[in-house]
Amino acid sequence: MAEFRTEVFQNEFLSDGATDVHAIVTVTAAGAGPAGAAQGGVAEIVIIDTSGSMEGANLAAAKHAAQVAIDQIPDGTFFAVIGGSHVAQRVFPLPNWAVAMVPMDDRARSDAKQAISGIRSSGGTAMSTWLRLADIIFATVPQATQRHAVLLTDGKNESEARTELSRAVRDLTGHFQCDARGVGEHWEVDELREISTALLGTVDLIADPADIAEDFRRIVQTSMARGVASAELRVWAPQGAQVLFVRQVAPTVEDLTTRRTEVNALTGAYATGSWGDESRDYHVAVRVASKPVGSEQLAARVQVAVGGEVLTSGLVKARWTDDDALSARISPEVAHYTGQAELASVIQEGLAAKAAGDEATATVKLGRAVQLAAETGNEEATSRLRRVVEIDDEEKGTVRLKRNAAKLDEMALDTASTKTTRVRR
Amino acid sequence: MDHVVSVACPACGAAVHDSDRFCEGCGAALVAPAAPAEPSPEPSPQPSPEPSAADGAGAPCRSCGGVVAADGYCEQCGALAVSERDHWSERPAPHVGGVCDRGRRHARNEDAMALHADGALTALVVCDGVSSAPDSDLASLAAARAARDVLAAGAVPATVTEAARPAAWSALLVDAAAAADAAIRGAVGDRAGRAEPPSCTFVAAVVDGPLVVTGWLGDSRTYWLPDAGTPRQLSADDSGANELIARGVPRAQAESSPTAHAITRWLGPDAPDVVPQTTATRTQGPGWVLVCSDGLWNYCSEAADLDALVRDVEARVGSAPDAIAAELVTWANAQGGHDNITVALARPTGDSLQAEPTGSAANVEAAPPPASRPDLDPTDR
Incomplete structure (x- = not known):
């Protein structure tokens, strides 16, 4: 049985009349064991884009990656493979099979790889249909309480209205978790982030198709290590x-506020998905x-x-004092993650402004991002920002937009915007 | 339908509508008042709080009446549960009760209280730990209990004449103070050798029919608040403030001076002497004997003001002495709660009121309305 513990970082002292209490709570899980160790079954679905745009290197790399992922799925895990275009198709188990998921074994593994080899690309892109088919397939194995999917695309969700995707994501929230990956530079960060955020997964950019296989291997390994x-x-x-x-606030910034479900009048619950041996930080106000x-x-x-x-x-306390020396101190953890959360939002707002042609706003927002990245010691963010803006003064946040910034660099900055660095203790 | 703002939230004091279930200000539940408003029909058993009493888990939350969780905070309003040492109430008899409370600003409750009531005697003892001397909470509790025990065990027998009783009680109060001082030495152990060893004030009042005898060291006080007639302070502080008053400085000014709370006499290993001043008063008619620490009288020093406050409280919560004490503590906390607060009250039993005043050293209270009153004449010893 996994053990969880909490650590609270805050300045509990408030000045007279103050009302707002902030705390960073670090939650650490240990002894989680492998997926399925503690409960029923584990189910994994690999979803790959088979639209016409995938033809060529992308499809070949995606098929290879799906096969690598299949190798990472341990025996006994229920699995399926979906090919998605403007419609979704079950690739494995084969469409004429009676069951929608089969437990992994050597035979299933080789049959699945063969089925993946036979995938042909054609059609458009309607991701809502992919996710809804995954949900139907997961529903055939109710004994599998831990459900995870990985979704790979190379393009925009162009065959349906954006609202269709949003509606599907809303409907399926809580049914399974999904990591989303975009290959190349023709997909929309915003679309995949919507999927991964609601379905408690991660989003990332894979610039080179050759790297898909390694990424899939890591994703499936991580999922299978979550006991x-x-x-x-x-x-x-x-x-x-x-x-x-x-x-x-760590490892990534995700606002959970609106995910609240009521436990009782005073207590709200926020889904956090599956856990391995790891630690995550939360900012509660x-x-x-x-x-x-x-x-x-x-x-x-x-x-x-x-x-x-x-x-x-973990207990978050409030103590009122008239000693300014006590109440004026700001918890370094709260300050750090407040800066990191703002960093994520100014990067996203800055890039959105740039895409909309509002260069003045983009310059101000990305300048602030440069400043925050420096203040909070997020060197990865600084180096990603450097590819998109010329930095005149890091401390003041004075920047100029690069005229010839590569689309991929902007997308990399966008997808990684929510990644935070831990506070130095 | 009109809502009439007529109630104060027991937790935060904000005005609330009488139909509200929860305070808009702090969220405290308003179903039950914080202070016991109804006099309990039976005298509650005398608790014996230990200085080491850990926390209040198990007891209902003092702010809202909710359940206190194992983590020491209320499950409903989040208020920190108070330990028994930080807040307790005693009511050894229907006419005797008191509350001892940490207040708001001090980290510890260094006040202590010990009450006793039986057929022969009612005794109220309050000790206020000297906050500049660490661990004075140990000193005050040991002292108050030891003094109470001496008073309870040595009650002046009925065979002693009325004339001799004031002197006999005064002698017993001196013994009680000596026992309290010895108890401090026993309780603090090696701490007695510190530059500032644990120490405390002392005030005790015994009520023997209409006779009230009080003794004190320091600035904890005894007041007599007759139902009809002029209220007055029976004790006279051994304090810097009183020295200033003696030199003609107005009372309000003296009590707010920097040295006001510097007590000139106390109990403890470094006390110059531990013989209390005593004074005896023969009361006429019913009223309250009130013994308190400076945590209360800081906000209400004049006897007339304190009397008005007590009457106001009594009109609201009834005449149960522990309920009145609890309300006075709540009031002092609402004024800021800058110090620990202890209040104990007793009503002299009416059946002895026919006793004749004698020509003893005791003061005789004139029947109300008094044309004049003999000056207090503490029987210094």
Whole structure:
């Protein structure tokens, strides 16, 4: 059984009249074991784009990658392969088979690889149909409580309205997790990010088709090393308090606030998907009624629950003081992740402004991003920004947009915008 | 339908509508008042809080009445559960009760209280740990209990004449202070050798029919608040403030001076002497004997002001002494709660009121309305 623990980083001292309590809560899981160790079954679906645009190197690389992924799936894991264009097709188990998923074994592995080899490309791109077929297939193995898909595309979701994709993503949230990958420079970061965010996965850019196989191998390995199928973060706040936001801040920034489901009137649950042996940081902000100087109260309990059982609880406190030396101190963890969250949003806003031709806004936003990346020591973000802007003054955030920035560099900056660095302790 | 703002939230004091279930200000539940408003029909058993009492888990939340979780905070309002040492209430008899509370600004409750009531005697003891001396919470609790035990065990027998009773009680108070001082030495162990060893004030009042005898060291006080007549402070602080008052500085100014709380006498290993001043008062008619630490009187020093406050509280919560004490503590906290707060009250039993005043050293309270009153004449010893 996996063990979870929480660590709370905050300055609990508030000045007289102050109401807002911020804390970074680090949740660490240990002893998770391999997927399926603790519960029923594990199911994995590989979804690859088979639209006409994939023809050539991309399709060949995608087929190879799917076969590499198949090799990483351990025996006994239910699996299937979907080929997607403007419609979705089950590639394996073969469409004429009676079952939609089969447990992995040597025979299934070689049959699946053969089926993948036979994929031909044609048609458009309608990703909602891919995701809905995956959901139907997962539903045939209700015993598999841990469900994961990996989706690869090279193009825009051009055969359907964007709202179709959004609706599918909404409908399927909580049914399975999905990592999304875009190969080349003709796909939309925003579309894949919508999928991965709602389905508790990651999004990334694969510039070179030759790298797809290695990426798939890592994705499937990571998924198979997650022994906790599903954990939820719970946040209790006192009667009358308001949870301002709940945000995952490491390893990536994900705003969880709107994902709240009610446990009871004072406690909300936020799905966090499956866990391996890892640690994630959350930024919780709660507004409480101000109390007289000298008072102490609990502002939040931040808990991790698996299967409805609370495994760990971190206490976020509020103590009012008239000692400015105590209340003025800002927790370095809170400051760091506040900066990292702002970094993610200014990069995305800056690139969106640039794409819309609003160079003034883009320059200001990306300049601020350069400044924040330097302040929070996010060197990877700085080097990605450097490919898109000329930096005149890092400290002041003075930049100029590069006239000839490569599309791939902008996409790399965009997809990686939510990746954060850990605070130096 | 009109909502009438007529209620104050027991947790934060904000005005709330009487139909509200929760306070808009702090979220505290309004179903049950924080202070016990109804006098309990039975005297509650005397608790014996230990200084080491860990936390209040198990007891209902003091702010909202909710359940206190194992982590020490309320499951409903998040208030920190208070330990027994930080807040407790005693009511050894229906006419005797008190509350001892940490207040808001101090990290520890260094006040202590010990009450006793039986057929022969009602005794109220309050000790206020000297906050500049670490671990004075140990000193105050040991002292208060030791003094109470001496008073309870040595109650002046009924065979002693009325005339001799004030002196006999005064002698017993001196013994009680000595026992309290010895108990501090026992409780603090090696800490007695520190430059500032644990120490505390002392005030005790015994109520023997209409006779009230009080003794003190330091600035914890005894007041007599008659139902009809003029209220007054029976004790006279051993404090910097009183020295200033004696030199003609107005009371309000003296009590807010930097040295106001510098006490000139106390109990503890470094006390110059531990013989309390005592004074005896023969009360006429019903009223309250109130013993308190400076955590209360800092906000309400004049006897007349304190009397008005107590009457106001009594009108709201009834005449259960522990309920009145709890409300006075809540009030002092609402004023800022800058110090630990202890309040204990007792009503002299009415059946002894026919006792004749005698020509003893005791003061005799004039029947109300008094044309004049004999000056307090503490029987210094």
